Amino acid sequence: MTVSSVPLFPFWVGPDQQGRRAMKRNARLRCPFRKGTCEITRKTRRQCQACRLRKCLESGMRKEMIMSDAAVEQRRALIRRRRGERIGTRPPGARGLTEEQQAMIKELMAAQMKTFDTTFAHFKDFRLPEVLSSGCRIPESLQTPSGEEAAKWTRIREGLCSVKLSLQLRGDDGSVWNYTPPADSGGKEIFSLLPHMADMSTYMFKGIINFAKVISHFRDLPIEDQISLLKGASFELCQLRFNTVFNAETGTWECGRLSYCLEDPAGGFQQLLLEPVLKFHYMLKKLQLHKEEYVLMQAISLFSPDRPGVVQRSAVDQLQERFAVALKAYIECNRPQPAHRFLFLKIMAMLTELRSINAQHTQRLLHIQDIHPFATPLMRELFNLTDG
The missing domain is CATH 1.10.565.10 (Retinoid X Receptor)
Structure with missing residues (x-):
């Protein structure tokens, strides 16, 4: 059961926007503190996956937008490829140096x-x-x-x-x-x-x-x-x-x-x-x-x-x-x-x-x-x- 480190959706984008969560679709998450009402902020969002998902859904994220493991890996591969393409256009040893x-x-x-x-x-x-x-x-x-x-x-x-x-x-x-x-x-x-x-x-x-x-x-x-x-x-x-x-x-x-x-x-x-x-x-x-x-x-x-x-x-x-x-x-x-x-x-x-x-x-x-x-x-x- 995995949750990616992408930024938390509902607090920085509106309900009409298509934010996405990276986790297994059918995963059953439980609040480790047995409260179900954990406060979710930028600092605490990684402490309770169950309450984080609940808050996302309450804020308007559609459940069908939750990504599968395959989709997560696909996205990561795309990011790596694009990063490699950007690096390839620069002179050797110049990565990170501005013009x-x-x-x-x-x-x-x-x-x-x-x-x-x-x-x-x-x-x-x-x-x-x-x-x-x-x-x-x-x-x-x-x-x-x-x-x-x-x-x-x-x-x-x-x-x-x-x-x-x-x-x-x-x-x-x-x-x-x-x-x-x-x-x-x-x-x-x-x-x-x-x-x-x-x-x-x-x-x-x-x-x-x-x-x-x-x-x-x-x-x-x-x-x-x-x-x-x-x-x-x-x-x-x-x-x-x-x-x-x-x-x-x-x-x-x-x-x-x-x-x-x-x-x-x-x-x-x-x-x-x-x-x-x-x-x-x-x-x-x-x-x-x-x-x-x-x-x-x-x-x-x-x-x-x-x-x-x-x-x-x-x-x-x-x-x-x-x-x-x-x-x-x-x-x-x-x-x-x-x-x-x-x-x-x-x-x-x-x-x-x-x-x-x-x-x-x-x-x-x-x-x-x-x-x-x-x-x-x-x-x-x-x-x-x-x-x-």
């Missing part, structure tokens, strides 16, 4: 492809550490400092994370150069890589600016808001892009012929995970995101209405919400459920964490730039840095 959302994702993917080359083939004019350029001998400029110079480098060390970064460069002829900062150089190992990292950051920031300019919604904003959004989000978008080339197994960012590896003096990854930036990269990589999810994260980060200096906050807020809704819809359509039912929440949590890291990063840059200017003109403009 607007598909267009937004398509535009973001095109912007990403146009402005971010994962082979880093165009990153050529960069400064290498002096040690890497001159061979294995440590030049005098990197020897252990003393006195006032040592105090300056101690302050710089305090402004940076404790994790050391090594660099590997592969030549066009197949040769390989490795550079690991000296262990006891009193802070000089930090300075030795700063110019190179400034060049790499500047290269990435230029790509991010071009990425934003390709997005139509960004171009529609006033130039003042465009500048404010880029100043606030450049570091975050840079980290999201770097994560796509991060190898979590080796702790290495594989940037074409350049590789950056984190050195762990403790001989394990547990200490490294205490560093916020590194922890962020490991956790984000663990989510195994699609390219579409990465670019939607970039858009959500870029269109943040609470960045300093943003005037049209309401318009930016609406854009951010539209990108967030598109991300949620994309996940629901392209990720198996329920295994990924919390992926959207995890991604939003990662963006919140990245926002916090961004603030810490800016303070570190200000601290180091004040002691020893190293930033490029673009970095100084984006982070409001001064030379000493």
Whole structure:
């Protein structure tokens, strides 16, 4: 004896309308509460089938309209067929995504492809550490400092994370150069890589600016808001892009012929995970995101209405919400459920964490730039840095 889950007929349609009940025609239903007068509402209609049927008949439903089991199965098959036909007319993987959302994702993917080359083939004019350029001998400029110079480098060390970064460069002829900062150089190992990292950051920031300019919604904003959004989000978008080339197994960012590896003096990854930036990269990589999810994260980060200096906050807020809704819809359509039912929440949590890291990063840059200017003109403009 079955009753379908179709909406209850008599309370939302008039007696002259042909509502239908799905149940066995000759079924004998009895009120389980032995009253026969149960109150039937939207919330209680499933509690007593007997009183529900009685109420339907009293409200004008014709008894001959009660569907047989065969008719119920026929109707369900028709619904399944029509649903399949609707799905078949959409592009693969686009189920549940509106045309607007598909267009937004398509535009973001095109912007990403146009402005971010994962082979880093165009990153050529960069400064290498002096040690890497001159061979294995440590030049005098990197020897252990003393006195006032040592105090300056101690302050710089305090402004940076404790994790050391090594660099590997592969030549066009197949040769390989490795550079690991000296262990006891009193802070000089930090300075030795700063110019190179400034060049790499500047290269990435230029790509991010071009990425934003390709997005139509960004171009529609006033130039003042465009500048404010880029100043606030450049570091975050840079980290999201770097994560796509991060190898979590080796702790290495594989940037074409350049590789950056984190050195762990403790001989394990547990200490490294205490560093916020590194922890962020490991956790984000663990989510195994699609390219579409990465670019939607970039858009959500870029269109943040609470960045300093943003005037049209309401318009930016609406854009951010539209990108967030598109991300949620994309996940629901392209990720198996329920295994990924919390992926959207995890991604939003990662963006919140990245926002916090961004603030810490800016303070570190200000601290180091004040002691020893190293930033490029673009970095100084984006982070409001001064030379000493």
